[in-house]
Amino acid sequence: xxxxxxxxxxxxxxxxxxxxxxxxxxxxxxxxxxxxxxxxxxxxxxxxxxxxxxxxxxxxxxxxxxxxxxxxxxxxxxxxxxxxxxxxxxxxxxxxxxxxxxxxxxxxxxxxxxxxxxxxxxxxxxxxxxxxxxxxxxxxxxxxxxxxxxxxxxxxxxxxxxxxxxxxxxxxxxxxxxxxxxxxxxxxxxxxxxxxxxxxxxxxxxxxxxxxxxxxxxxxxxxxxxxxxxxxxxxxxxxxxxxxxxxxxxxxxxxxxxxxxxxxxxxxxxxxxxxxxxxxxxxxxxxxxxxxxxxxxxxxxxxxxxxxxxxxxxxxxxxxxxxxxxxxxxxxxxxxxxxxxxxxxxxxxxxxxxxxxxxxxxxxxxxxxxxxxxxxxxxxxxxxxxxxxxxxxxxxxxxxxxxxxxxxxxxx
Amino acid sequence: xxxxxxxxxxxxxxxxxxxxxxxxxxxxxxxxxxxxxxxxxxxxxxxxxxxxxxxxxxxxxxxxxxxxxxxxxxxxxxxxxxxxxxxxxxxxxxxxxxxxxxxxxxxxxxxxxxxxxxxxxxxxxxxxxxxxxxxxxxxxxx
Ligand SMILES: [Zn+2]
Ligand SMILES: [Zn+2]
Numbered sequence: 001x002x003x004x005x006x007x008x009x010x011x012x013x014x015x016x017x018x019x020x021x022x023x024x025x026x027x028x029x030x031x032x033x034x035x036x037x038x039x040x041x042x043x044x045x046x047x048x049x050x051x052x053x054x055x056x057x058x059x060x061x062x063x064x065x066x067x068x069x070x071x072x073x074x075x076x077x078x079x080x081x082x083x084x085x086x087x088x089x090x091x092x093x094x095x096x097x098x099x100x101x102x103x104x105x106x107x108x109x110x111x112x113x114x115x116x117x118x119x120x121x122x123x124x125x126x127x128x129x130x131x132x133x134x135x136x137x138x139x140x141x142x143x144x145x146x147x148x149x150x151x152x153x154x155x156x157x158x159x160x161x162x163x164x165x166x167x168x169x170x171x172x173x174x175x176x177x178x179x180x181x182x183x184x185x186x187x188x189x190x191x192x193x194x195x196x197x198x199x200x201x202x203x204x205x206x207x208x209x210x211x212x213x214x215x216x217x218x219x220x221x222x223x224x225x226x227x228x229x230x231x232x233x234x235x236x237x238x239x240x241x242x243x244x245x246x247x248x249x250x251x252x253x254x255x256x257x258x259x260x261x262x263x264x265x266x267x268x269x270x271x272x273x274x275x276x277x278x279x280x281x282x283x284x285x286x287x288x289x290x291x292x293x294x295x296x297x298x299x300x301x302x303x304x305x306x307x308x309x310x311x312x313x314x315x316x317x318x319x320x321x322x323x324x325x326x327x328x329x330x331x332x333x334x335x336x337x338x339x340x341x342x343x344x345x346x347x348x349x350x351x352x353x354x355x356x357x358x359x360x361x362x363x364x365x366x367x368x369x370x371x372x373x374x375x376x377x378x379x380x381x382x383x384x385x386x387x388x389x390x391x392x393x394x395x396x397x398x399x400x401x402x403x404x405x406x407x408x409x410x411x412x
Numbered sequence: 413x414x415x416x417x418x419x420x421x422x423x424x425x426x427x428x429x430x431x432x433x434x435x436x437x438x439x440x441x442x443x444x445x446x447x448x449x450x451x452x453x454x455x456x457x458x459x460x461x462x463x464x465x466x467x468x469x470x471x472x473x474x475x476x477x478x479x480x481x482x483x484x485x486x487x488x489x490x491x492x493x494x495x496x497x498x499x500x501x502x503x504x505x506x507x508x509x510x511x512x513x514x515x516x517x518x519x520x521x522x523x524x525x526x527x528x529x530x531x532x533x534x535x536x537x538x539x540x541x542x543x544x545x546x547x548x549x550x551x552x553x554x
Contacts (some may be wrong), residue, residue, distance in 0.1 A: 254503050
């Protein structure tokens, strides 16, 4: 349970700069991990596998036999399904079904059984006839070779509880501590604990800079804050607000897309790294005088953080850093966060029509939007094909730190 | 300016990026009436920045024109645009994308189409060859 003491402790552990920047009370909030596309949609994908049963003493020779006739990827089995199961370990409905088929079946299922049920492989990749023929040569085989099709979950269970449930409903399953559908739950738990104590500080700063920039006419009340966490010590690396209306006629509703808070914050980190390398800044030619990215500090608070050196001058992009945002970033910014190799992202307000991180269908559930359709959520924070991963949370304020209202159709 | 000329500028930019030791991805933005609005290439290596892609650099290079100037414009890119650049094009109201090749990655195309952007894939072997050469020479940057 969090209380004001823990906030006080988290605050006193910060650099004086952070305490100096804070102008409003820091109050705790709740971190809610985002769900991935796969977690929301492919939950119950099942497929059918073929199983057989052989005397216990013939298991090894049967597997050798299968190895000879089937491709490697079939014989090596499905990692989350037990290849062999004793009759007593089968789910109740299969036990009943199989044992009542023939008198011999009853024999197999009674007393101390000397038979084993065995997975052959995915039904769609196997020929029943060929298998039946091959299995009839196994020592002690039944007169009519037993082959049955059973439905099983095709993706691994994500917890011990789920594995136990699936073992009762489908086939004995193993929980292998991995999650094919998203970041691993235990990893998410660990990261949540890691940031829970001070997330409120960074969220408060993001809101503060958002309101400052909004009051100054620079942009929408949206803000970003980038933090490095190393060996338990946190350092503020960048603070940036939305600046889409800076040097920009306020016509239409998009403003300058390159001046979204996320892009400005990521660009500030890049500038700090270049500065640390004592490299000449590479100049980019523009046709007009206008700076599209607006990536130089505009506010005094942004400037103060900008002047601090990057805590890890040899860092690569934003690798492993944390980003705290007032609003769920748009598709452009969401992908920019992934490109930057950010390790964690927390946002305050879900953008029901334009956000890029959440995987849920967009807009439909929002009463005030009258069933407006934002399409399927893109869930950009987790992409299986990338070899790095981002953990993302929604943050619910427990106090008064709440984003200023914005038009839901705009892109954060 | 037609598609061949537009894509040729994008390819020039990609080559310029390659010559600077960077990632050889280029882009060109051409207005509805065939005027070049902006051009640029990926600057991740040069600027240490993950957001200066070919397309965003071309948009940057266009300055900030009135929204009307982007209406009906075409973005030429050497490989398919990523989701960031796709998102940027949509925010600028760019209505057409011409892609040099979509073998290196196939990402934002479906999203562009679903949001009403006209997409044309040219399959220019020079775009693919430049990417392949880079990936082979500098796999660590890829
Ligand atoms: Zn954005
Ligand atoms: Zn891109």
